[in-house]
Amino acid sequence: MKKVFSQILQHKISIVLIFTIGLVICALLKTQVKVDYDMNDYLPDSSSSTVAINLMEKEFGGGIPNARVMISNVTVPEALKYKEKLLKIDGVSDVMWLDDAINVKEPLETQDSSVVDTYYKNKNALYIVTIDADKRVKAVDAIRGLIGNDNAMTGAAVSTAVATQSTVQELAKIIKIAIPIVFFILILTTTSWVEPIIMLVSIGAAILLNEGSNLIFGTISFVTNGAGNILQLAVSLDFSVFLLHSYEEQKRQGLSAKDAMLQALNKSFGTIFSCGLTLIIGFAALVMMRFKIGPDLGLALAKGMCFSLLTVFSFYPVIMIISDKWIEKTRHRSFMPKFDLLGKVVSRIMIPLVVIFCLLIVPSYIAREKNDFYYGSSHIFSSSTQSGKDSLAIDNVFGKSNNMVLMVPKGDTATESKLNNELKKIAEISDIISFVNNAGAEIPMQYLDKDTLNKLESNHYSRMVLTVKTEYEGEIAFDTVKKIRATAEKYYPGKWYLAGESVSTYDLMDTITDDDVRVNLIAVAAIFIVILMVFKSWSIPVILVLAIETAIWINVSIPYFKGYTVFYISYLIICSVQLGATVDYAILFAHRYLEFREKYVKKKAIQKTIAVVAVPILTSGTVLTIIGYLLGYITTHGILKQIGILLGGGTLLSMAVVFFVLPGLLYLSDRLIEKTTKGVKFKHKELEE
Structure with missing residues (x-):
């Protein structure tokens, strides 16, 4: 890769020109991308x-x-x-x-x-x-x-229409708040007033390229539109931070800007590329979902990570070199403390923390599966919003209610009448509007007015509109759907069609619960293989994946212990996103640990590693946490709100595991790592100070 990077740095103007043209084109294309807020549109066609x-x-x-x-x-x-x-x-x-x-x-x-x-x-x-x-x-x-x-x-x-309007306004508000906060964090963690600007410009370029290229999909989901750009900003910040810290290390050795960047690119390529690849795979695993919001978000984010990698390996280093004089003129002292003390503290308490961590693995895994879930969109707005108040007002007067529509082949009024009468026996059905119920099977169709007839009869089918006294989803609603389907099958085997929000939500539940195991297994297996190839180790992938997966299980088990209901789509997305977004921290930690382990005994290597990786991990993790919580507390859309809150909390948990538990896991597995990792030679125990 050294020759490639050398060519990139030699053609700075060409790189800037190519990116500028691409950004102008994508800025125009992004206005043509449509957003779909209806979850039912993402059910499988079958x-x-x-x-x-x-x-x-x-x-x-x-x-x-x-x-x-x-x-x-x-x-x-x-x-x-x-x-x-x-x-x-x-x-x-x-x-x-x-x-x-x-x-x-x-x-x-x-x-x-x-x-x-x-x-x-x-x-x-x-x-x-x-x-x-x-x-x-x-x-x-x-x-x-x-x-x-x-x-x-x-x-x-109504929910879809309100979400269409409110989410756009709320996302604009989030961006206005997030950018200054991210800028402030970058000011704290860098040593030049210009570096944060360059970093944000670079990441913004990658986001704009991704937004414009979303036109290839024609329409994107509200989840992709609402969380995609924010997630790309937060998770791809790692790449720039990792490269910047490597670049600063090289410059401190007296190299010129160009030579320092060339060395930094070569030295950090493996870490950044492996982190990017795990992100791409983690997001791409969502493509395996039958519920089409998964592929929609997964493809967009995987594509976004490709643009982020392309940008950090070309546009970002070029802009850094071009701006070197300004960077040097605007140097300031580091506002971050040294983290040597943290390394010493962790080295003393890491073994008890590993014990506590191990005790949490099984309970958190079991608890995550015992959550209560919402599968549809009927609860996306809380009672504090206008939509929530309206829903409550209607329920207070008329009770819980929704409508389903049953279609059966036209022509056999006697069978329709039997079906109609048996449907009335289902306790949850309060009313049926149908030809045989309203006109009676004995009244010829020509005696009905045209408008009424058109509602109930087509060229091939009769239609029954059922008013059902249940919520749109839940055990009673889903049981009612099963009863209606069973009754229709009794009289019209294989020839009936039932539709309604409860019906779609029931199918949605079947679809996305089937997706859970498959998507997570694929994501975990793929990331395991990437880490195995990068480290050439059988033990390190097990340690890193177990560490982050347990952080995920703890995160998604919290709603169970707090007693609140989770949107299943939020749960499913966060399981993949948290894995892809935060396994980077574990990969970076392991990379630096192996480097230091060749020079120092294991406890000293742990301390050195924590001191070196603290700033880049805290920079990225803090940004991801803040952006997650901003999304969680500003948006009124329930699904996006939960994605944000789970992302913020999940990032904190992943950082805690990487800083306080992973050191102990590596320490205890030190001998195993040395034996199962190709090309490493550790300091021997007898040399320990």
């Missing part, structure tokens, strides 16, 4: 709920009901007028209310009270609304404009 939704849109020209709108203090005539106004909103394809279930011209007191209370209760009208996916934001804004803040709306379409 899942039964996805097949049902696609068929329903084809047969009926619209999707499933995806919003509930409540208007308070209205009479029946006023409620009917509001229904007409809702139907006129661009993007609203269907609105169902009480008049679709009963004849509202007759006294409500004479009607089935359970049906009436489903749609109209204490002068509150509840509408079941279907909003087109491509007009969600516009339609939800229009509905809010119609009903005002005093009334309420909830549902998947």
Whole structure:
């Protein structure tokens, strides 16, 4: 690689020009990248709920009901007028209310009270609304404009529309806060006022290249858009920090800027490249998820790491050399303390800490699997947000409720009637709007008005709209889905289609829980192989992976012990991201330990290693922690919030393990490491001071 780096440093202007052109192009391309906030869009195409939704849109020209709108203090005539106004909103394809279930011209007191209370209760009208996916934001804004803040709306379409708008604003806020904080941290950990600027410019270039090139995907998920850039900033900072510290070491030996950078590139290439490769593999493992947010985030982040490596090995060193005079003119004293004392303290307490660590391995592994999970998007907004308050207001009046739509082959009204009657026996179903239920099997279709008929009958299928008194997800909701599917299978074996948010969430649960073991095994195995190849050791990969994996298990077991529910997608993503992002610290520690172990006895090598790696690890780890917590405490999107909090806490745990536990593991495994690592020769015990 020395010849390659030499060529790069000799063609500084060309490198800057190439990057400048690429950045201008990507700045234009990033505006064309679309973001999808609907989790259900990322279900496998073969899942039964996805097949049902696609068929329903084809047969009926619209999707499933995806919003509930409540208007308070209205009479029946006023409620009917509001229904007409809702139907006129661009993007609203269907609105169902009480008049679709009963004849509202007759006294409500004479009607089935359970049906009436489903749609109209204490002068509150509840509408079941279907909003087109491509007009969600516009339609939800229009509905809010119609009903005002005093009334309420909830549902998947509403959550998606609100997330679309709020997340963009919140991410901008996070970036505005994060950049000054990162700059301040870099000021503390570098010795020039200019170096942090160059570092941020370099990382920003890699992020912009990645953002613009996301156009190859056409559309990216809200997770990728919300966390991708922030994660790339935090995890790729390692590369620049590692190279900078190596460069400073070479300059202190009296070399010129160019020679120092060439030596630094050659010396740090193995560490940086192995760290980058583990990140790429860790993120790429998400591609193996059947739930398509995983591949979406994994490919984007893996690509981002490639751009970060490309930048740190070309653009960053070139800019450093070009700016050398400015760097030297703006030198300041180091604001970081020496960490020799930390090394001595750790060397005294590391063995008891290893014992405590080992005692935590099994309980944390078991606890992580006992977490309670949310699988869908129905809980992404807390009760402190407008969406959360709206959902609570509707639930307080009408109770927990959602809608499912069942399609069966058209033509056999007798069988439809039997199916309809048996579905009514399911306790959680409070109402059914269907041809046989509302008109009766004995009434010919030509006697029904066209609008009603179009809602319930297509050329090939009959449609039943079921109102289910459950939450969108949970044990009762999922059990109801299974009951409805079993009942439909009884009368129409293999010929029925069921759709709805609960149905999609049930399929989502099946999909992403199946992904868990596969994704983690692939990530761990791949990173193990990379570390094995880099260190040419059988024992070091076991030690490093075990150390970081245990930090992950402790991190994701905390919600279980605290008693709060975790979004499964957040849990699954953080398991891969924390492994990829923080195993770098363990790799750097092990690299430097092996170097020092050839010169010093094992306890002294531990102390020297901690003193040398403390600043780069603390720099990267602090940035990753702060950015994680900023994401966690600023965004209102539940999934992104949990990713941020778990990332912040997980990084702290990984740093703690690397600084306080890994030294003990290496110390206790010293003889084993020497015997199972190719090309190393350690100081012998009898020479220990």
